[in-house]
Amino acid sequence: xxxxxxxxxxxxxxxxxxxxxxxxxxxxxxxxxxxxxxxxxxxxxxxxxxxxxxxxxxxxxxxxxxxxxxxxxxxxxxxxxxxxxxxxxxxxxxxxxxxxxxxxxxxxxxxxxxxxxxxxxxxxxxxxxxxxxxxxxxxxxxxxxxxxxxxxxxxxxxxxxxxxxxxxxxxxxxxxxxxxxxxxxxxxxxxxxxxxxxxxxxxxxxxxxxxxxxxxxxxxxxxxxxxxxxxxxxxxxxxxxxxxxxxxxxxxxxxxxxxxxxxxxxxxxxxxxxxxxxxxxxxxxxxxxxxxxxxxxxxxxxxxxxxxxxxxxxx
Amino acid sequence: xxxxxxxxxxxxxxxxxxxxxxxxxxxxxxxxxxxxxxxxxxxxxxxxxxxxxxxxxxxxxxxxxxxxxxxxxxxxxxxxxxxxxxxxxxxxxxxxxxxxxxxxxxxxxxxxxxxxxxxxxxxxxxxxxxxxxxxxxxxxxxxxxxxxxxxxxxxxxxxxxxxxxxxxxxxxxxxxxxxxxxxxxxxxxxxxxxxxxxxxxxxxxxxxxxxxxxxxxxxxxxxxxxxxxxxxxxxxxxxxxxxxxxxxxxxxxxxxxxxxxxxxxxxxxxxxxxxxx
Numbered sequence: 001x002x003x004x005x006x007x008x009x010x011x012x013x014x015x016x017x018x019x020x021x022x023x024x025x026x027x028x029x030x031x032x033x034x035x036x037x038x039x040x041x042x043x044x045x046x047x048x049x050x051x052x053x054x055x056x057x058x059x060x061x062x063x064x065x066x067x068x069x070x071x072x073x074x075x076x077x078x079x080x081x082x083x084x085x086x087x088x089x090x091x092x093x094x095x096x097x098x099x100x101x102x103x104x105x106x107x108x109x110x111x112x113x114x115x116x117x118x119x120x121x122x123x124x125x126x127x128x129x130x131x132x133x134x135x136x137x138x139x140x141x142x143x144x145x146x147x148x149x150x151x152x153x154x155x156x157x158x159x160x161x162x163x164x165x166x167x168x169x170x171x172x173x174x175x176x177x178x179x180x181x182x183x184x185x186x187x188x189x190x191x192x193x194x195x196x197x198x199x200x201x202x203x204x205x206x207x208x209x210x211x212x213x214x215x216x217x218x219x220x221x222x223x224x225x226x227x228x229x230x231x232x233x234x235x236x237x238x239x240x241x242x243x244x245x246x247x248x249x250x251x252x253x254x255x256x257x258x259x260x261x262x263x264x265x266x267x268x269x270x271x272x273x274x275x276x277x278x279x280x281x282x283x284x285x286x287x288x289x290x291x292x293x294x295x296x297x298x299x300x301x302x303x304x305x306x307x308x309x310x311x312x313x314x315x
Numbered sequence: 316x317x318x319x320x321x322x323x324x325x326x327x328x329x330x331x332x333x334x335x336x337x338x339x340x341x342x343x344x345x346x347x348x349x350x351x352x353x354x355x356x357x358x359x360x361x362x363x364x365x366x367x368x369x370x371x372x373x374x375x376x377x378x379x380x381x382x383x384x385x386x387x388x389x390x391x392x393x394x395x396x397x398x399x400x401x402x403x404x405x406x407x408x409x410x411x412x413x414x415x416x417x418x419x420x421x422x423x424x425x426x427x428x429x430x431x432x433x434x435x436x437x438x439x440x441x442x443x444x445x446x447x448x449x450x451x452x453x454x455x456x457x458x459x460x461x462x463x464x465x466x467x468x469x470x471x472x473x474x475x476x477x478x479x480x481x482x483x484x485x486x487x488x489x490x491x492x493x494x495x496x497x498x499x500x501x502x503x504x505x506x507x508x509x510x511x512x513x514x515x516x517x518x519x520x521x522x523x524x525x526x527x528x529x530x531x532x533x534x535x536x537x538x539x540x541x542x543x544x545x546x547x548x549x550x551x552x553x554x555x556x557x558x559x560x561x562x563x564x565x566x567x568x569x570x571x572x573x574x575x576x577x578x579x580x581x582x583x584x585x586x587x588x589x590x591x592x
Contacts (some may be wrong), residue, residue, distance in 0.1 A: 031496055032415035036423060039408035039467055042400075046464050047430050050441035057441065064444070112335050118328045126332050128575060130339045135574035137525035139542045140563040144346045147556055153361065155345060193339065250434045253527045257546065271436040278440050279532070291437040302432045310425060 058289040064282035077289035087290070090268040093180060094249065094294075097269050100181075101248050104188040106241060109195020114229075116196065117203045127200075134193040142257035145186040149173050173259050176266035183255055183267060187248065195240055202236035203229070242305040249298055270294040343567075350374070350560035357557050373561035377548075383562060386544035389455070390524055390566075393540055396459035397523040398516045401466035406512065409474030410500055414483065424475075427468040438464055439532050446533060453537045461529040466519040473518070477511030478504065517577050521570040541566035 058077055062070040081087050116127055133141070148156050149172040157169040172182040210228050219227070252272040255261065261268045261276050268276070271294055278287025348362050351369040363369060377383050411417075412424060442461055443452070451457035485507070486499040494502065505512075527542040535543055545562045548555060 028496075029417070032411040032417045032420075035407040035411035035415075039404040039427075039471060040423065042404055042463065043427070043430060043467055046442070046460050047433070047438065050438055050445055051433070053441040053445065054437055057444070111331075115328060115332050115335065118324075120324060120328050120332065122329075126336050128578060129336050131574070131578060132343060132571065133339055135521065135571045136343065136567050137527065137542050137570065139525075139527045139545055140346075140567045141342075143545065143559060143563055144342050147349065147560070148342060148345065153556075155362070158361075189338070189342070246432050250436075252436065256528070271434050274436045275439070275528070284440055284444065288437075288440050291434060291440060295434055295437050298432075298434065302429070305432070306425060306428060309428060310421065 054288050055292060057285055058292045060285045062283075062285035064284050070285075073285075077286055078293070080286070081289055081293060086265050086268065086273060087270075089265050090270045090273040093265075093267065094269040096180060097184065098245055098249050100184050101187050101191070102241060102244050104184070105191040105244060105248075106195050106237065108188065108192040110199055110237075112192065112196035113199035113203055116200055127197075130196060131193045133190050136190075138190070138251070138253045139257050141186065141190055142254045145182075145189075146173065146258055149182055174263055176263050179259055179263060179267050183258055186258065187251070187254060190254070191244065191248070194244065198236055198240040199233055202233035206232035239305075239308060242301060242308065245301050246298065246305065249294075249301070270297075346560050347564055349556055350564050352557060354555060354557040373557040374565070376558060377561045377565065381544075381548065381558075381562075382539075383541070383544060383565065386539050386541045387565075387569075389534075389538050390540040390542075392455050393458045393462065393530075393538075394520045394523040396455060397462040397466050398519045400459060400463050401470045401519045402512060402516050404467060405470035405474050405515070406505070406508070407500075408471045409478050410504060412471070412475045413478040414486070424472075427471045430464065430468040431472075435465075435528055439528060442529075443532055451533075453534050455538055458529060458534050458538060458540070461533050462523040462526055465522060465526075469522075470515050470519060473515045474508070474511055477508055477515075481507045514577050517573050521574055524570045 059072060059074055060070050061073045061076065112130060116123065116130070120126075136144075148154050151157065151169050151171040151174065154169075154172075156172070157166070160166045161169065170178070173179050206228065210232075211224055214224050214228060249269075250271060252269060252275060255267050255269065255272050256275065259267045261272050265273075270290060274287045274290035274294065277290060278284050345362070348364065349357070350373050351371070352361075352363040353368075353370050353372040356363055356368055408427075412420065438461075442464075446452045446457050446461075451460070481504055486494075486496075486503050489499040489503045490496065524540075525542065526540075530540040530543045534540060539547075541562075545559065545566050548559045548562045
């Protein structure tokens, strides 16, 4: 940044040489900003302006169908939020939601990637088919799994009863103790292909010679995995993991369609609570407060990810 | 001599892979089977596994009795609009990021990365209020703008890595030959970027087509994309799983087919974009 500033200084001081050379450097200097202007302007209007608006709204008591009764309450919404038991339930659920979904996706993705990295005839086909869950619309995924989990006619209960794992049909999504885990299973299914392709790309970057050298030295497969494979894919795991924490934390469409946050508040996560609150009661002031609080909490993870990615861009 | 090793491979590789593929495919396959079973049979005996019990009954009902084709058109307009808007502003931005070093470059790149991390719920609520004020609620343009919040930052990053892979010497040579910057961009870089532009565009199309929360909140009455329409297929008294499944299969088809067509290139670009920045 300082160098760019200095450049500009030298350009201005050097300007009184000839007319031609002044015109070109300035045009060249402005060029990148002109090229960026459309993208930046559009995002300012559709992202940053609404965000500022959201931040402001969170200080108001605003019910959308009573716009005239809107009044400034300062940190009132935030005070109310910390005294709200549903907020703490939703926060706990969000922690379980992220803490289970991401490791499960990563574990299953790692196994898949290791298998797909081996040589077998239908490898390309397998790779293509495994990604399918990722390409499906989340509303289709949610409805599909509702049908699978259905207590009366769902296939899951049929299979489990046939195998004598359970004695009677389990109401997966209607049981407050099970619902969150049932949805976590769905999201694991949806997200593991992402990890699989990312990790596979990492695996293919590890030179084969490392494994050859290790097996000549007599290292077992497990030792090769721990000392060559894991360090080789560690950067990918970290980046993909952080990225996924952010996505999983934000994603609420699957929960919304599967249970709508119920039964009771059993499957409320923070973003869902904000959305439901604003949607059902049109209580935009309070809903936005929840959303802002959630964003700040997520900010720590985002900062980590940004620091990682920008370090790569530094070059 | 070859046999034992082939057998070993099948046990340790092919079989586990087959299990994972089945796990990944089974739910959607089940959905397809459900959609092929007529509602009466579905209620009486459950999903029909054998082709003897299949019919296109649900699909016929879907196309004749519901407005599903109109909803597909809404989705198509929104997805194409988002793609056009996203690409139009991202191409020049990506060129600027990869070819120039200027004050604020890092900050601006960071900005685009940051946008993608924002919770959608934080944007959805103020966008609803703002669009209600300016009358953009329930219009195609409103939903295109909303989807662009995701599409633009993604396209900028994806295309920046594509342009970065095109040697600088090419446009420098063109400029020495007397082309201006913009001519060099249009005549030299753009054609070479085309594969990147196509796969980025297709990815935007897929995400916009699959998007649900914006569509539900900012659209819904006049403009009702398939993702919202599928949910309305749920019957009044009991869930019509057959019809719903048919809607889900048809609604998921365009994005899934596109995805399978370009997946190799797409994954290459995405993993590169995510790993290398």
